[in-house]
């Protein structure tokens with residue numbers, strides 16, 4: 010049985026690949042630039058661009074299951090190719106924004122919903138993962154923290170329930186397993202809702218030094234973040250954060266229900282990645 014893992018260089022895809030490899034599965038890892046993909050010994054590598062249907066058949070040949078990133082352009086063709094190749098189960102990395110209020114007009118939600126809809130319209134058995142904010146988004150603060158500068162961010166009291174990337178990968182692997190929960194949509198969060206200030210406070214306590222926070226106005230955030238983040242995505246993020254200032258977000262118990270272990274805390278994530286925030 011071969012499992013195709015797309016996004017094998019991505020923060021989630023790589024973890025999924027490593028877990029499946031450790032469990033002894035036959036794997037194919039894909040990338041748009043497969044030559045740059047380092048994989049464990051024995052893992053097959055394929056060129057796959059989710060936006061380019063002519064790359065689909067070769068990458069899917071002989072695959073029984075697939076872990077897929079969500080790319081709307083080409084999604085319908087991708088699922089048709091997967092069905093042709095005999096893929097029996099798909100695990101899709103989507104986003105909790107699809108289930109949020111206002112999803113009908115939110116660009117991030119629409120991006121993922123288009124792929125979920127194409128998957129639902131296909132004949133494939135599937136598990137859809139809808140994670141909320143990744144704990145790893147905190148890497149966005151690492152450069153400032155390392156260099157002793159204030160963390161500059163808007164809506165410092167906005168809440169997320171950061172989910173550890175290891176937990177998303179654990180759930181994905183369970184969903185790819187023999188007893189895969191087919192036809193299910195799993196909304197994943199971390200175990201606690203925390204404001205950005207609280208998350209930065211956890212990093213500061215572990216580093217044993219203050220991390221100053223400079224709160225940006227929305228306009229300043231548009232100017233600063235707009236250099237790296239496409240405008241519709243930025244609007245979507247800023248709207249989400251504005252709506253969750255001082256408002257804890259709903260936490261799910263999906264990680265524990267599916268994996269049997271409690272969801273990892275943000276404290277755990279920060280301990281796992283403290284090196285990225287430590288001064289030289």
Ligand SMILES: NC(=O)c1ccc[n+]([C@@H]2O[C@H](COP(=O)([O-])OP(=O)(O)OC[C@H]3O[C@@H](n4cnc5c(N)ncnc54)[C@H](OP(=O)(O)O)[C@@H]3O)[C@@H](O)[C@H]2O)c1
Nearest residue numbers: 016017018019020021040041058059060104140141142143
């Ligand atoms: N960050 C959050 O808080 C959050 C929350 C919910 C959902 N999400 C969703 O999670 C996903 C990001 O996950 P991540 O952190 O693992 O990503 P990541 O580390 O940024 O990696 C992105 C991966 O996607 C692959 N990729 C991108 N475009 C592709 C294409 N056209 N064809 C094939 N592969 C493509 C890249 O592969 P190559 O470059 O090797 O081709 C790369 O491995 C996004 O869909 C995002 O919307 C994120």
